Amino acid sequence: xxxxxxxxxxxxxxxxxxxxxxxxxxxxxxxxxxxxxxxxxxxxxxxxxxxxxxxxxxxxxxxxxxxxxxxxxxxxxxxxxxxxxxxxxxxxxxxxxxxxxxxxxxxxxxxxxxxxxxxxxxxxxxxxxxxxxxxxxxxxxxxxxxxxxxxxxxxxxxxxxxxxxxxxxxxxxxxxxxxxxxxxxxxxxxxxxxxxxxxxxxxxxxxxxxxxxxxxxxxxxxxxxxxxxxxxxxxxxxxxxxxxxxxxxxx
Amino acid sequence: xxxxxxxxxxxxxxxxxxxxxxxxxxxxxxxxxxxxxxxxxxxxxxxxxxxxxxxxxxxxxxxxxxxxxxxxxxxxxxxxxxxxxxxxxxxxxxxxxxxxxxxxxxxxxxxxxxxxxxxxxxxxxxxxxxxxxxxxxxxxxxxxxxxxxxxxxxxxxxxxxxxxxxxxxxxxxxxxxxxxxxxxxxxxxxxxxxxxxxxxxxxxxxxxxxxxxxxxxxxxxxxxxxx
Numbered sequence: 383x384x385x386x387x388x389x390x391x392x393x394x395x396x397x398x399x400x401x402x403x404x405x406x407x408x409x410x411x412x413x414x415x416x417x418x419x420x421x422x423x424x425x426x427x428x429x430x431x432x433x434x435x436x437x438x439x440x441x442x443x444x445x446x447x448x449x450x451x452x453x454x455x456x457x458x459x460x461x462x463x464x465x466x467x468x469x470x471x472x473x474x475x476x477x478x479x480x481x482x483x484x485x486x487x488x489x490x491x492x493x494x495x496x497x498x499x500x501x502x503x504x505x506x507x508x509x510x511x512x513x514x515x516x517x518x519x520x521x522x523x524x525x526x527x528x529x530x531x532x533x534x535x536x537x538x539x540x541x542x543x544x545x546x547x548x549x550x551x552x553x554x555x556x557x558x559x560x561x562x563x564x565x566x567x568x569x570x571x572x573x574x575x576x577x578x579x580x581x582x583x584x585x586x587x588x589x590x591x592x593x594x595x596x597x598x599x600x601x602x603x604x605x606x607x608x609x610x611x612x613x614x615x616x617x618x619x620x621x622x623x624x625x626x627x628x629x630x631x632x633x
Numbered sequence: 634x635x636x637x638x639x640x641x642x643x644x645x646x647x648x649x650x651x652x653x654x655x656x657x658x659x660x661x662x663x664x665x666x667x668x669x670x671x672x673x674x675x676x677x678x679x680x681x682x683x684x685x686x687x688x689x690x691x692x693x694x695x696x697x698x699x700x701x702x703x704x705x706x707x708x709x710x711x712x713x714x715x716x717x718x719x720x721x722x723x724x725x726x727x728x729x730x731x732x733x734x735x736x737x738x739x740x741x742x743x744x745x746x747x748x749x750x751x752x753x754x755x756x757x758x759x760x761x762x763x764x765x766x767x768x769x770x771x772x773x774x775x776x777x778x779x780x781x782x783x784x785x786x787x788x789x790x791x792x793x794x795x796x797x798x799x800x801x802x803x804x805x806x807x808x809x810x811x812x813x814x815x816x817x818x819x820x821x822x823x824x825x826x827x828x829x830x831x832x833x834x835x836x837x838x839x840x841x842x843x844x845x846x847x848x849x850x851x852x853x854x855x856x857x858x859x860x
Contacts, residue, residue, distance in 0.1 A: 509661040526657045546654025581679060585652045599653065633643055
């Protein structure tokens with residue numbers, strides 16, 4: 383099956399075999415085979431369940447990908463759902479990102495609500511109001527959000543983290559998978575699930591299994607499994623007996 | 634940015650009584666420009682510093698204005714580039730509270746103009762002269778010199794105000810004393826030049842004004858009045 387492209391009268395386009403459509407304005411665009419959009423596109427809904435490449439800039443109310451999608455010039459959308467593998471070259475600005483697959487961008491990610499249960503990789507900064515993960519992430523820049531809730535499951539890394547409330551908890555599988563985690567610890571020298579960061583700053587900070595150079599906050603809890611070089615706090619500090627803190631300073 | 638004018642992030646928070654949450658939020662909204670965040674290595678590790686006067690002034694502004702403006706509006710106001718196209722309704726000047734007749738007259742705005750919008754050029758003149766008068770370092774004759782310099786900048790350089798948004802231009806008031814055969818005379822100069830301009834050591838910089846900064850401040854002040 384090839385070239386089964388249709389453009390219906392409401393201005394929707396779908397590719398279900400292999401095909402190419404040009405950019406423009408559509409109501410719905412769906413790619414379920416292998417498709418290419420060759421220009422900038424505006425649509426209410428963009429749905430990619432096969433393999434899709436958007437060569438222009440994508441602007442949509444809803445974007446969902448369950449296959450492999452590549453956005454070559456960035457995305458602006460109200461809602462972005464990723465359950466496959468999605469790459470965005472260019473800024474991704476969405477009100478809501480739910481990622482249960484793999485989302486990668488070589489640029490910045492701007493959102494209001496981000497939930498990651500798969501994996502996230504961002505070369506620029508991530509900014510959001512709420513950032514929740516139960517998966518893995520790697521952020522080369524600054525992760526900034528009002529509320530950051532990280533449930534460790536895999537390696538998590540951000541150069542800097544800043545916000546109002548920052549909570550990092552051992553993932554559920556830490557309890558379930560003690561043996562497995564123990565094995566990984568033996569082979570790799572560290573826990574399979576941990577957060578690494580150079581700098582963590584917030585008003586209320588709770589950390590577990592975290593490695594950081596500097597942690598600064600008003601109320602700081604350094605929980606089990608943490609290795610922190612310097613902690614600076616202004617109101618309250620508590621350090622778990624199973625944590626290592628180099629220096630503590632009251633600001 | 635010279636070292637002595639920097640303030641650490643910690644000190645900003647304590648001095649202004651704000652939280653990390655607020656600071657990071659304002660940064661995300663673009664209320665505090667990225668380039669103000671100056672990273673330095675200290676003995677405790679990386680620390681962030683800010684140009685002191687600018688960050689304190691900006692935070693005071695945000696705190697004052699956030700009562701009446703949503704953060705996003707505030708971001709819009711701050712982001713709106715100052716440009717030739719900015720025009721302000723005539724009555725908003727009087728609401729600023731510091732534009733008196735003498736100042737208005739000096740900047741070429743007469744009673745007969747009371748119905749027409751205020752142009753960006755006039756706004757700049759008003760703001761600069763007002764700021765110089767406040768400091769009281771500059772004589773009335775020098776103020777006139779400043780006004781004429783700004784006038785000339787506008788006449789000879791079409792995009793003068795638009796250019797301010799891109800590169801820092803300062804207005805300098807300078808004095809030089811010449812002594813010869815027992816007679817000494819002092820000359821005053823006004824000039825618009827870049828931040829890094831060097832003067833000969835005998836020149837005294839009486840006062841200087843960051844033109845883009847002052848226009849920005851005025852823009853925010855006008856926005857505050859609107860609320």
